[in-house]
Amino acid sequence: MTMEVECDVDDTIENLQTELQAGTLAALPGMRLWSASEDYTSGSGTYEDKGYIFSSLVGIVKVTPAEGNKKTVEVIPIGGGAALARTGEIVTAIVARVTDRGARCELRCSGARPLTRPLRAQLLKENVHDKNKDRVDMYKSFRPGDIIIARILPITSLQCYDLATDEPELGVVIAKAADAPPGVNMVPLSWSEMQCPVTLAKEPRKVAKVAPENVRDLIEGNK
Template sequence: MENTDFVCIPGQRLYLADKQHISGCGTYERNGYIYSTLAGVVNVVKEERSSIIEVHSTKEQGIIPAPGDIVTAKVTIVTQRFCKCVIKCIGDTVLTRPYRAVVLKEDVRATEKNNVEMIKSFRPGDIILARVLPVTEVHTYHLSTAENELGVVMAYSDSGSAMVPVSWMEMQCPKTFIKEPRKVAKVVPEGF
């Protein structure tokens, strides 16, 4: 019986490389043996006639927001000049730890920047799509929702219902039919 799901270190010899054991993700083959390329947990994926040897890192996720990335964030505080957010995802990758971010009043829309009212664009609890701007402050990312595809993608009404967009600047509660102002993202279906 094979020993599976054990912890290894980089360079550790794991298995004999033969027809029954094939090198997979996080491993390499040398001189007839399979070795680990990183510290982590060995996982043996059994297939019909062989087993693929993989190593998955136990380290914390290494991905961080970079300028130009599209991120998903949750609005936490809204003031007259900015809103504070917590970045939850980068693209399709869910983060293991949140990152603090801010959307400044001038970065909400591409036009009519002076007429933007933050409370009419975002509310605490809203989920937004935003683009990461170049870093100017340590420990805080600056975000922009100035593109049509960026802005609020999910919001909840006072009654707790998920609101639906009715225009580029309003969302409506499906239960009470009350409309609330938001900077609504124009969500584009995949493949377009």
């Protein structure tokens, strides 16, 4: 199955402006929100990197007037912060390291609540897919820097959470190609491959089977 995604930057900014005016634009950690300029600056819940403003948490994007003619881009957290994740919850995590046996991750949000601090987690090879578990190739499923949606498995250690992406709706939601320009995310071509819209480089991933507009609903369902 192939997903068709519009990648034109001008169209993307126009769509963002429409959603911002309606107050419905939801953000995930690492999502590019706006071009940093003399008119737009980074506010709470965001950070600036190489000329762009990115979200640092799950929440609703808000643009507010600042000094002069400037405007501040902020992300307002959905609900209060959480100190720990709970078994069965959908979490947002950043992949830190990938080996042939699994991936080390940092949890950033539990359900719709940003965590008060990053938490350690691991995604083992046998928990990536629900079928053909012995044939999973971790290097073709995830890369460092990917943002994923996963489920918390029953807790067996207080030092590290165990994650699973063995459901169709779980997996990679945001990823960058190795040679991509700053701020450019790949788009899904299928549920196992993504492509950089600028360089056209293709990379394998375990893509979450969820449209971008449904990511918020998936997370909020675990509030």
